[in-house]
Amino acid sequence: MKKFKKALALSLALAMGLSLCACGDKKEDDTTAATTEATTAATTAADSSETEPADPAGPPITVTDTATAIQVYSWNDELGSRLDSHFRTRYPELSDLVVYNNLDISGTGEEYPAKIQAAIDAGGDLVPSIVAADNDVALSFMQRDYIVPVTDLGITMDMYANAYDYTVEYATIDGQLKALTWQATPGVVAYRTDIAEEVLGTSDPAEVQAKIGDWDKFFETAEAMKAAGYYMTSGPDEIKYAMLDQRGSAWVVDGALNIDPAVNDYLEYSKKLYDNDYTKKAAMWSSEWTANMADDVFCFFGCTWFIPWSLNIEDTDAMGKYNVVTGPVSYHWGGSYLLVTDKCPNKELAGLVLYTMCCDTEAMYDIFAQDTDFCNNQAAVAQLIADGKGALDKLGGQNPLEMYDAAAKGLSLKNATSYDNIFNAYLDTASQAYNSGELATVDDAIVNIKEQVSAAYSDIVVE
Template identity: 55%
Template structure:
């Protein structure tokens, strides 16, 4: 019997040209329980107040049952190669299980209906390759985690203490009815990435603390946008670049008790994007468009980015006139962008091995330190991040050698995702549609834009009440 709700309206969103981009696609678009009582002792994450120097000394000892080496294999499903690469860290630490951890790269968009259907069908069909662990992109993770097909991690023997070094927002996001159902190895705090050459020319400084004063809140951000305009520069590439930071400040959910809810940040974003558009403070490029990518080396002062964005999405090459002429600060507010959650299915034939995989990737401080050092993932482990900072890891050539880890660590502590829903990705796409129409004048007022959003939701989600 199927245990997932049927996805609705995403095809409508795609038909209307809405862009749903998976964080996991940043580098590639195409990603019998054992009865043995043998246990392995691993290091738990350091307590929150431990320093980088004494983190290992303050670790508590925890135990997970070791699977039998001849136990059943597990199949890990995802949409591209990224998770497969990360699983190698588990296999390297526990080579006796390397052949039991199999990876299935579906080669689909991580937020697509096709990926959802492929996962649902694979679970429903069962068989030798039934999914044991599934990867869930942040945009659609709650679609999967809300399902009965995904088991709470406490059922696997993973405790809150084991995951205590995770940033709280990742715990809150994946907690369903008081039960943690998903874990992630990466945290994805946002930031404002700016051109240092433009900052020096226009603001007289490129120091992150001083530049932060020019973008410390949204009113100041607009004032600085006017200053940039007068100097011949654009503040952002497009109005929608400000969407993620603004809508992450919501104080209520898109849907409450099956009724659509318009949080104040929705109108705040619509009005702010309109000011950016009318003030000619951007080049009006859509995110990920050719023009948006070109603007990295053109006349644009800054981009709202995040961890993976900084290392892999800035369209600049070593040797260009702008390469290395960037730095970052918090920006007007803290926010997140992306992330991949791992859930274990109720069909998993070897839950002890699945638990070991999740623990090693998402709790083991030493493994996560190594993973971050070698891949530049900003890991979801405060003790590992503290040690990385203390060891001087994380310097970014695209940021001129600046190290972003401390800013990200500070920002990650402030993110709040308690109002996230499984509808967010699609409804935020409707928000894009309404914002573009409002900016262009097709919709005359912000109330018209809100009405447009409600219309799109009503057309696609007959199960929801739209007032």
């Protein structure tokens, strides 16, 4: 019923707006104002009897231009399928105006931003209006002059009020919100329930969380796992995302490289896992790493997309023998943001797309229910939990949504920079060399990081 009411309200508003346009040469501002007023009245009446899930913003963005198409760009088909399922079905009369361009390349390499820039420079009918950006490169996009604040699209903070704070924090540049996301990607710890029962005497999530609730307890449990013939993690880099989200300062401060204490901590903790044989020394994304998911490894640091799509245990004895907890710290891993360029010829339509995908509680409820994306909407998540949605067979029927929600609420990305993805890779190189003995001390590893930064960035002061 809610979908029908919104569609009816929008249809009435569009009809009124078009009739105004047909009356003669009225000024565009008068037409827009009149159409906005009509839409507000129609949708307010339609929404007056609605109950949960509710949107804090009330009516959606009004589209007065129903002739001008916009181009949406992304690196794969994920966003395209979400648009098909959750935007086009809600606004079929606008579907043909939203053209999807799948570049079918890596979203985190140099080629994707280069192709977007080339399309911006070329202009014309294919100029990008909406650009999808992976978490690893999104900040770099947001800082470009051609990305407009979402307020230019008619989106207010009230409309985005259900978003998790960390996603707002991450996408705010100089006080302006430059991007929205439909997905939140908080991290959790996925653990083997059978190994927990054997070694810890319990597999209950609350009791397991108490065993790994901080790093001291985590390493105490690692020692217990080792004594029982198991490994705590698959590789020493497993804790990377969790530890680096604890940085109290940015990689670059006032134009100079800054080594936060969390960097030293990661080097030391990774080395401790490596030297004490708490890990099988398998690198993330290696075939060994995947095989260890059904072997003798107790836990994996994962996230909202890792659990359904990368915890590959379906055809193994480990199927159904995992649960998740929040772990030692709150952290995130990945994500995708939507940005709009100043070349967009129909910003109202772009605004409606972003509103629907990233603000509309009902649409975001459906995004999780249909696509398993943990939605960046706390009201939708609360309703999903209340409705009993989210239980996974690979987790033995556990519903991870409450864990995801708690982890997302504990996150802060106030120290994120556009350098993070690259400098974290430099840290990986230094950590691997330190773990293997090629570098003798943490100080040597820090020097290695500084050398890598200095060689690549002449504009950053390295002391």
